[in-house]
Amino acid sequence: MMRRLRHTALGLFALLALALSAGPARAQALVADLSDHFIAITTGFIGTDVLLFGAIEGEGDVVVVLRGPSGRELVRRKSRVAGIFVNDKDMAFANVPTFYSVSSNRPLGEILSPNVRMRHEIGFDTLRFTPEQTADAADLPLADTFRQALIRNKQRADLYVEDPGKVVFLGARLFRTRVYFPSNLPTGSYTADVYLVRGGAVISAQSTPLVVSKVGFGAEVYDFAYNWPMAYGALAVLLALLAGWLAALLFRRT
Amino acid sequence: MDIYLPIAEISENVFVLLALGGGVGFLSGLFGVGGGFLTTPLLIFIGIPPAVAVATGANQTLAASVSGTIAHFRRGNVDFKMGGILVAGGIVGSVFGVWLFGLLRALGQLELAISFAYVVLLGSLGPLMIIESWRAMRRQGATGLPQRKLHQHTWLHGLPLKMRFPKSRLYVSALLPLGLGFVVGILSAIMGVGGGFIMVPAMIYLIGMPTLVVIGTSLFQIIFVTANVTFLQATQNQTVDVLLALILLAGAVIGAEFGTRFSAKLRGEQLRALLGVIILAVGLKIFVDLFLPPLDLYSLAFAP
Numbered sequence: 001m002m003r004r005l006r007h008t009a010l011g012l013f014a015l016l017a018l019a020l021s022a023g024p025a026r027a028q029a030l031v032a033d034l035s036d037h038f039i040a041i042t043t044g045f046i047g048t049d050v051l052l053f054g055a056i057e058g059e060g061d062v063v064v065v066l067r068g069p070s071g072r073e074l075v076r077r078k079s080r081v082a083g084i085f086v087n088d089k090d091m092a093f094a095n096v097p098t099f100y101s102v103s104s105n106r107p108l109g110e111i112l113s114p115n116v117r118m119r120h121e122i123g124f125d126t127l128r129f130t131p132e133q134t135a136d137a138a139d140l141p142l143a144d145t146f147r148q149a150l151i152r153n154k155q156r157a158d159l160y161v162e163d164p165g166k167v168v169f170l171g172a173r174l175f176r177t178r179v180y181f182p183s184n185l186p187t188g189s190y191t192a193d194v195y196l197v198r199g200g201a202v203i204s205a206q207s208t209p210l211v212v213s214k215v216g217f218g219a220e221v222y223d224f225a226y227n228w229p230m231a232y233g234a235l236a237v238l239l240a241l242l243a244g245w246l247a248a249l250l251f252r253r254t
Numbered sequence: 255m256d257i258y259l260p261i262a263e264i265s266e267n268v269f270v271l272l273a274l275g276g277g278v279g280f281l282s283g284l285f286g287v288g289g290g291f292l293t294t295p296l297l298i299f300i301g302i303p304p305a306v307a308v309a310t311g312a313n314q315t316l317a318a319s320v321s322g323t324i325a326h327f328r329r330g331n332v333d334f335k336m337g338g339i340l341v342a343g344g345i346v347g348s349v350f351g352v353w354l355f356g357l358l359r360a361l362g363q364l365e366l367a368i369s370f371a372y373v374v375l376l377g378s379l380g381p382l383m384i385i386e387s388w389r390a391m392r393r394q395g396a397t398g399l400p401q402r403k404l405h406q407h408t409w410l411h412g413l414p415l416k417m418r419f420p421k422s423r424l425y426v427s428a429l430l431p432l433g434l435g436f437v438v439g440i441l442s443a444i445m446g447v448g449g450g451f452i453m454v455p456a457m458i459y460l461i462g463m464p465t466l467v468v469i470g471t472s473l474f475q476i477i478f479v480t481a482n483v484t485f486l487q488a489t490q491n492q493t494v495d496v497l498l499a500l501i502l503l504a505g506a507v508i509g510a511e512f513g514t515r516f517s518a519k520l521r522g523e524q525l526r527a528l529l530g531v532i533i534l535a536v537g538l539k540i541f542v543d544l545f546l547p548p549l550d551l552y553s554l555a556f557a558p
Binding site: 041042043044045046073074075076077078079083084085086087090145146149150152153154156157183184214217218219221222225226229230232233234235236237239240241243244245247248250251 | 256257258259260261263264265313314316317318319320321324325362363366481484485486487488489490492494496497499500503507510511544545546547548550551552553554555
């Protein structure tokens with residue numbers, strides 16, 4: 001798998017280099033692609049690396065943002081009650097990316113101003129998710145604590161990653177980065193946004209889609225369980241009865 | 255070799271799961287218990303989400319109880335009238351239990367409730383078994399048999415709705431097995447256990463059933479109740495992982511076979527004391543975990 005990945009990447013690199021050197025002076029400022037546009041979560045899925053590579057025209061820095069589908073997240077807080085840790089408060093956030101990874105060739109602060117980062121949502125602090133309107137959410141410091149906790153938990157699950165220095169240049173024009181997708185990866189449509197930055201401004205950007213989907217036996221079990229819960233429940237009961245009966249036959253003592 | 259569990263939505267090592275199933279199966283073969291009360295906490299220890307561990311535990315207990323029930327049915331050790339009433343109570347109890355499970359999950363208190371239930375049950379069961387077997391071991395040194403009346407009449411025997419149970423040679427209130435079935439049904443839904451470890455002593459000491467029909471009748475009840483819990487958890491909470499249950503069962507079948515063979519070489523009282531120690535240790539671990547500060551006070555919850 002990794003070898004195949006490396007081979008295609010190398011091939012594409014060569015092609016890119018050729019195209020850029022042979023082409024006329026009006027080449028695109030930024031070209032990038034992913035080694036895979038589809039991640040299949042199979043029964044043997046233990047996480048995977050996807051290679052993002054490309055070339056730039058002229059000077060500049062590269063920032064790569066990978067973003068998963070957005071959804072609702074519920075954050076719970078534990079407090080000590082009579083010595084025991086109990087969930088006592090929660091806050092829901094809407095529009096939270098399930099997956100979010102930023103990599104760049106230099107620290108973000110050196111490349112982009114806060115305003116530009118804010119506009120393109122580059123960096124954890126610029127993500128625009130907000131708490132659902134409740135009395136607690138009006139307490140801004142409290143809401144911010146919950147927001148930080150959300151990001152921290154996502155980071156611990158390898159679902160939020162900020163990695164300056166992960167984008168590597170080969171010579172002046174070719175770059176590549178490797179994005180790790182862990183085994184607890186949420187499914188859906190992802191986008192890989194690549195930004196070419198010069199003098200603190202984004203001068204070129206490119207967006208590439210990536211689909212994460214469960215396939216094979218595991219996917220069918222999951223779909224079955226959620227789409228036909230009654231049939232799944234009945235099947236689970238029958239399967240257990242059958243398996244128990246078979247086991248009894250197998251080791252029947254006479 | 256890792257395998258992605260479709261409902262738990264995480265990868266686990268197949269051999270760890272087989273060993274877990276095998277270990278609990280070995281104990282269940284050794285002691286003649288269902289083992290659900292060990293499977294569920296161990297699944298939680300290795301990182302399976304508690305909601306999935308409980309529902310899948312019930313599914314696995316169902317499979318593991320089938321062979322035992324067949325054996326007791328053949329020998330005619332099932333009191334169907336008593337069993338039927340236990341099942342009726344169990345169905346109502348498990349419907350209520352699965353509803354309570356969903357409610358606690360939405361409130362964010364499910365994991366705490368599961369831990370509490372395990373601490374109370376394992377924490378009382380373990381010491382009881384140790385004391386009981388210690389007494390039995392001492393008694394063997396002394397002369398004479400323990401003195402116990404054939405029929406001890408308590409207020410429980412004054413309850414209304416009295417019924418005859420010819421198989422058990424009893425005339426007791428139907429409310430007793432109905433109530434017992436109800437309680438065990440709730441436990442089955444919230445803890446993912448069959449509940450034999452509660453039902454068997456209750457049937458002997460509370461209802462006064464003869465020991466011979468107790469195991470068969472409790473297994474009969476467990477089959478229906480765990481089947482109902484599996485079905486309801488699958489339809490209402492989508493927490494039954496069939497793949498996980500089958501892997502555990504494969505390990506359990508092999509483990510139970512070895513356990514049964516090994517049990518012939520050990521004495522009953524020592525076995526019971528050993529099981530008591532294991533149960534107490536698991537209960538203590540869950541109890542201590544309640545007081546340990548978590549890695550992070552904040553966590554991401556299951557959001558519907």
